[in-house]
Each structure stands twice: as structure tokens, then as C-alpha cells.
Amino acid sequence: MEIKKVVVIGSGTMGSGIAAHLCNANIPVTLLDLKTEISEKAREKIYNSRPPLLIDKSKINNIKVGNINDDFNVVKDADWVVEAVVERIDIKHNIYKKIFKERKAGAIISSNTSSIPIKVLSQNLSNDEKKDFCITHFFNPVRYMGLLEIVKNENNDLIKINSLKKFCEEEMGKGTIICNDTPGFLGNRVGVYAMQVAMTEAFKIKLTIEEADAIFGRPMGIPKTGVFGLYDLIGIDLMTDVLKSFIKELPETDPFQIVAKEIPFIKTLIDNGYTGRKGKGGFYRMNKIDNQKVLEAINLETGKYLPSKKINIKSDKVDLKSLINRKDKYGDYSWSVISKIIKYASSLVPGITDKFNDIDEAMRLGFNWSKGPFEMLSEIGVKNFFDRVDEIENNKFLKSLSQTKNENFYGERQKYTEIETLGKVKPTALKIDKNDSAEIYRFKDFNIVEFTTKANVLDYNSMDCLKKATDKPLIIINESMQFSAGVNLNYTMNFADKGDFKSIEKFIKYFQETCKHLKYSKHPVVSAPSGLALGGGEEVILQSNFVVSHSNIVMGLVETLVGLVPAGGGCKEVLWRWCQSDEAKKDPDFAPLKVFDIIGHAKTATSPIEAEPLKYLRPEDKKIMNRNSLLAVSRKILNENKDFKAPEECKFNLNGKIVREKMIKVLEKLYNEKVIMDHGMEVGKELANVLSGGDTTIDKTLSEDDIYKLELDSFMKLIETPKTQERIKHTLATGKPLMN
Numbered sequence: 001m002e003i004k005k006v007v008v009i010g011s012g013t014m015g016s017g018i019a020a021h022l023c024n025a026n027i028p029v030t031l032l033d034l035k036t037e038i039s040e041k042a043r044e045k046i047y048n049s050r051p052p053l054l055i056d057k058s059k060i061n062n063i064k065v066g067n068i069n070d071d072f073n074v075v076k077d078a079d080w081v082v083e084a085v086v087e088r089i090d091i092k093h094n095i096y097k098k099i100f101k102e103r104k105a106g107a108i109i110s111s112n113t114s115s116i117p118i119k120v121l122s123q124n125l126s127n128d129e130k131k132d133f134c135i136t137h138f139f140n141p142v143r144y145m146g147l148l149e150i151v152k153n154e155n156n157d158l159i160k161i162n163s164l165k166k167f168c169e170e171e172m173g174k175g176t177i178i179c180n181d182t183p184g185f186l187g188n189r190v191g192v193y194a195m196q197v198a199m200t201e202a203f204k205i206k207l208t209i210e211e212a213d214a215i216f217g218r219p220m221g222i223p224k225t226g227v228f229g230l231y232d233l234i235g236i237d238l239m240t241d242v243l244k245s246f247i248k249e250l251p252e253t254d255p256f257q258i259v260a261k262e263i264p265f266i267k268t269l270i271d272n273g274y275t276g277r278k279g280k281g282g283f284y285r286m287n288k289i290d291n292q293k294v295l296e297a298i299n300l301e302t303g304k305y306l307p308s309k310k311i312n313i314k315s316d317k318v319d320l321k322s323l324i325n326r327k328d329k330y331g332d333y334s335w336s337v338i339s340k341i342i343k344y345a346s347s348l349v350p351g352i353t354d355k356f357n358d359i360d361e362a363m364r365l366g367f368n369w370s371k372g373p374f375e376m377l378s379e380i381g382v383k384n385f386f387d388r389v390d391e392i393e394n395n396k397f398l399k400s401l402s403q404t405k406n407e408n409f410y411g412e413r414q415k416y417t418e419i420e421t422l423g424k425v426k427p428t429a430l431k432i433d434k435n436d437s438a439e440i441y442r443f444k445d446f447n448i449v450e451f452t453t454k455a456n457v458l459d460y461n462s463m464d465c466l467k468k469a470t471d472k473p474l475i476i477i478n479e480s481m482q483f484s485a486g487v488n489l490n491y492t493m494n495f496a497d498k499g500d501f502k503s504i505e506k507f508i509k510y511f512q513e514t515c516k517h518l519k520y521s522k523h524p525v526v527s528a529p530s531g532l533a534l535g536g537g538e539e540v541i542l543q544s545n546f547v548v549s550h551s552n553i554v555m556g557l558v559e560t561l562v563g564l565v566p567a568g569g570g571c572k573e574v575l576w577r578w579c580q581s582d583e584a585k586k587d588p589d590f591a592p593l594k595v596f597d598i599i600g601h602a603k604t605a606t607s608p609i610e611a612e613p614l615k616y617l618r619p620e621d622k623k624i625m626n627r628n629s630l631l632a633v634s635r636k637i638l639n640e641n642k643d644f645k646a647p648e649e650c651k652f653n654l655n656g657k658i659v660r661e662k663m664i665k666v667l668e669k670l671y672n673e674k675v676i677m678d679h680g681m682e683v684g685k686e687l688a689n690v691l692s693g694g695d696t697t698i699d700k701t702l703s704e705d706d707i708y709k710l711e712l713d714s715f716m717k718l719i720e721t722p723k724t725q726e727r728i729k730h731t732l733a734t735g736k737p738l739m740n
């Protein structure tokens, strides 16, 4: 079965997300709603969405719009029809009646429902029709969430289901897990239960919402929104509807019922319009006090808002064993929450799936957990878990494990896919070195470096691993969300605060040396980024010999925002790329001015397609939809480049003062227009100095080392200024840039 044309019915949040993502996969799609104006508006919203649902705005042309009365005949040509209308069974039934009358023989019809079972959705269909009907449960936002659950039952044609899975995996890049027809499928059944446990236990143990979110967050390998933050994000009222549906669908004996009970405190919030971020606020709210925005958190006992308090639990790494063994209320809370989640998830095997691994993957892809419940159990240790856990009656999985006590029960990750992923390769690879910031694996005849810090920020140790790993062909890749958010600003500021600028200089020099090594060592280096690839992270990519980029990257040299210039070879490399353009051959100032504009404005690309015109990526760099394939595609490159020869060093002829003056004119204009302020002017001047080649003339040839030196000098000058330090501190505290 080939899918060449798709119709999506219902152009709300999910329908438009699905249509947009089909566009990204270059599949023509028609989006139908009750009225053409509604689907037209949806298309406009897709075009202007932030974060963007499209990887390239021009892809919008893949979407046609229409309405279900005048344009329904498009269904005749579709290979797949996705229904994403409101969650009302009567409306859905009517639509299926219409679709099956018109559809092409054998076309797949699916619903995006989150709570209605297939047996109910398909109750009016003939046996033949039932074969081709399934649920395709995408998560919001469709482009960014990795999980797609395809729900089937005994009536389905499995060959067709598998070919739909293949399409969704290869073309749409989704982590596609096939599940049985049970309430909430895999992700929501366990994910919503986990949220409810995290919430009810916080009430029970009397934690503040900031405390609960500080634990049920990063320390557990869970996104930092925590539970109360996530409730606000989803909508407190919507969560209540979701719970009602679970209460209705699940048997009374299901432990979900206990944690899904209405909490009076929450009912009061909803009744008063506190439905979360979309309402007046929720568990958190942004308040204005003396014209200052203040984040406030609600007190679960009094219902009053107070300025939110930062909770420091004094651990940055996910370390579940230490967390549950803490001798304080945070330790009690973590054990209580984690053990209940493990008990519940394992009680669902084999009922909702016989592959426990799929539950973990659903949590990783659909809720962005770094580990699912079973991997948490494996990390805590089987013996440790059973030494502490209370009764496990009616839990086949745990009973059997308590007998075998097999500490290695987990096996490999990502069993739902045949692709050889990093997650599958790591356990069989040899860990040859590690430090606090990165790890080196040897697999077959090549090395893998994975960064391991928060958001994979870079420091001296990260560079050390990269440098050591170039003794073999190297792939730089990671399982966590971000490739790298750039240089660790905390690390740099710790030195700056002590006035120890020598150590900063030493680090930057080592950064440069390492990047030069990546580019010119005798073995090829492939970077395989996804997520954030900013600042120093982007410099590593720029100086790798090959790049395989996932379609969801945010890429850019953003150093100027914190009052610095790229100094790990970023200025040099982008400048060199622009110097190779036809325009640069005619005008020596073209490339420096272009790069001045790009780096000066800290331009970022939100996809590889946007990155290419900025020359952050080259046309030959691979751009792929499925994150799971990053390793396999990188390996293929290494295999195809067994006779790799390092590139020749770049040379530059730059116009020095002449082009620098042009740049300063640009800065003066921005200053007069109040786009930049005093320090913006200083940063701009330093960037101009680097990109103009410093004290040079066009007839002098500069080496890469000359430009590295200019980058280093400007970086050091800037980091020593109080205003750059002010910018860095502000960004560290707020996540936002400071204009000064």
C-alpha cells in the first residue's frame, strides 16, 4: 500500500497539526472542516504558528482546503483519510458513513480519538470496512511530539497496519507504536496515571507545588514543567474531562480510579476560572506587582497565591537511587510516586500490551521522560525495589520478576522499531571513557561521543572527550532532547566571578583546538544533531566533516545575545562558507557583511531547511525526518568514506578597516534606531573586528589560526566587561536576553 494523497477531516488543533506534518513529509493533503473558512483559517494558523509546525513555510502549498459538503469527493482519491473532528461519537459515526461511501477501495481510514475505543467507533462498519479502520493517535504538537500510537483490534488487516506504521515511521518520522484497543492506549494510560499519583501524593505529603514539581521533574528524568506546571499547560478543565473519561471506561477495581477522584481544591479552581495558562492562571500565575511581572504559586492549603519559590534539591543529574533513599520528605515523595507508577505500569502487562518495553517508549516519546517506569525499575535495581515495595498481589509481571530477581530483565531500548538506534547500540557498545560531561563508546570500528550535561551544555570535559575520540571515525550524537544548548555559561561565569579569566581563555583555546581536530584529524567526524544546536553546539557541527540533521532542530550562533562573539571557530567557518559563494567572488565585502548580519542578529533556524540559506548547514548535509535514523544514516556515511581525506585548510583575504567601517555604519544606524544600546554597539564592534580580519588588507592571506586568534581576543575582551557579565547572569536567571 502506498500513501500518496491524504485527506484530514477536522482542522482544529490536531487536524491542522497532522496536515502540517504531512506537508513536511511532502505528502499532498486536503484539510476539510464544516466550512471552508474554518479550514482556511487553520491553514493560515499553520503558516504563522510558533513554534512553527512547518519545517519550511513554502511547504504550505502542499495543503488544499475545503468543506465536507462541497469538497468531499477528494476522499475518492485519498490513500489515507484521517478523522480529527471533535470527540463526539455521533459526529464521528456520521463522518465514517460518508467516508466509506466515497473512499477508494482499500484506503485506510483512521481516527485521532484520544478516548473512544475502536470497537465503538467502528460499530456500524461492515467486516470488510473494519479491516481498514484503525486509530492513529498523534500527540500535540504533532511536528514535535515523537509518539504516534496506532491502535488496532482483531478485525484489522495486519499487513495494512504494518505498512501504515512503516509510512508513519519513514515518511513522517514518528516513533510508531502499535497498541491494543484499551482506554488511553499506552501513553495516556500510564502518563495520566503518573500525573495523578504525583499530584495526590503531593497533597498527601503536604508538599508545596514548587517542591512537587522540583522532584517530579528533572531529578526523575521528567520535563521540568513537573506535574502542576503540566496541568496548567494542558488546561485544568481539560484534565478533569480526561479523568472523567478514564473513570467511565476503566473497571472499578483499576487503581487508576483511586487517583482519578475529583479533588475539591481543583473543582474550586475551575469554577473560579482558574483553568491554567489559557485562563486566569492555574497552580501558577503571572501577576503584576508594582509594574513587575511576578510568577506566583498557589498554596495547596490556603488557596492563596504567593511569589513562587525556587527549590534547590542539590542534584542536577538523574539519580533515582539516591533520590528515593533521601531521608527527607523529598525522598518519601519520590519513592511513593515512582513505586506506584512502576506497580501500575507493570500491572498492565500483558493486558494493554505484552511488550513492557513499548510502555517505556510511549512515555519517552509521548511525555518526554528520559526513562519509562520499567527502566526506572531497572535503574533502582530489582533487589532494592523488592526489598522495599509493599504487596504486589495481582501483578503477574512483578510476581514473576520477584522470583527470578533478574537484574538484567530490561534488555534493549526501542524494540518497537527495526532501525538500529543509538538506544539499541549503546548497551552493546564498549564504554571506553567518560567524565562529568560526556561519554565515549566504541562500536565496531568507530567511536560515538554523547554529551551528558543538562541540555548538553559544553565545557572543558566535553571537549576532552571529543578530542580523545578522534582516534577512530567518530559520530557525535545523543539520545536526550538537545544536541547542545552551547557553552556552559554557569561554568564560564564561575571563573569570571572569581576574576579567573586565564581559565576561561584556556577553555576557549581548548575548544578551538578540539574543533580544529574534529575537522582535520585523519578520520571522518559526523555530527548528528536534533533539538537545540546553539552557540558552541553549532560550532561543533560546523567543524564536523559530515552532518546528519533531524528535521526538528533549532540551530544558530546566538553568542551576541549574551554579549559575546562565537569563538570556537563559528565566525571563521560561516565566513569561509560565505566566501565560497558566487557573490563573494565578485565582492570581497559580501561575505563578511552577510555573516555580520547573521551572527550580529543571532539568527536561528528552526529546521535544516531554514539553516541552509544561512549556511549553518550545507546542501550536502543530510536532513532527515526520523530521529531514530540519525545513527544509521551517520554510519552509512562512515562506510561510504573509508578513504576519507581531511579537507584543506581555509585561507581568507579580507578587507580589514574598509569593510569594518561599513559594519560600523550598520551598527550606528541600529543604535540610532534604538535597536541596540551601548553594549550592543561594543559587541557589534568586536564582531566586526573578527569578520573584517582585524588589522589586515585584502592582499594579505590570513590562516584559520589568524581568525581563531581574532575570535579569542574579542571573546576575552567582552567576557571581562561587566555588561557582558550582566547579560549572561540575566540569561541564566530568566532564560531571556538582556538589552544593555
Ligand code: NAD
Pocket (backbone or CB within 6 Å): 009, 010, 011, 012, 013, 014, 015, 032, 033, 034, 038, 068, 084, 085, 086, 087, 088, 091, 095, 112, 113, 114, 115, 137, 138, 139, 140
Ligand atoms: P478541536 O476542537 O481543536 O478541532 C475539532 C475540529 O473539528 C474543529 O475545527 C471543528 O470545526 C471540526 N468539526 C466538528 N464537526 C465536524 C464535522 N462534522 N465535519 C468536519 N469538521 C468538524 O479538536 P482537537 O483538539 O483537534 O481534537 C480532535 C480529535 O483529536 C479529538 O478526537 C480529540 O480527542 C483528539 N486528540 C486531541 C488531542 C489534543 O491535544 N488536542 C490530542 C490527541 C487526540
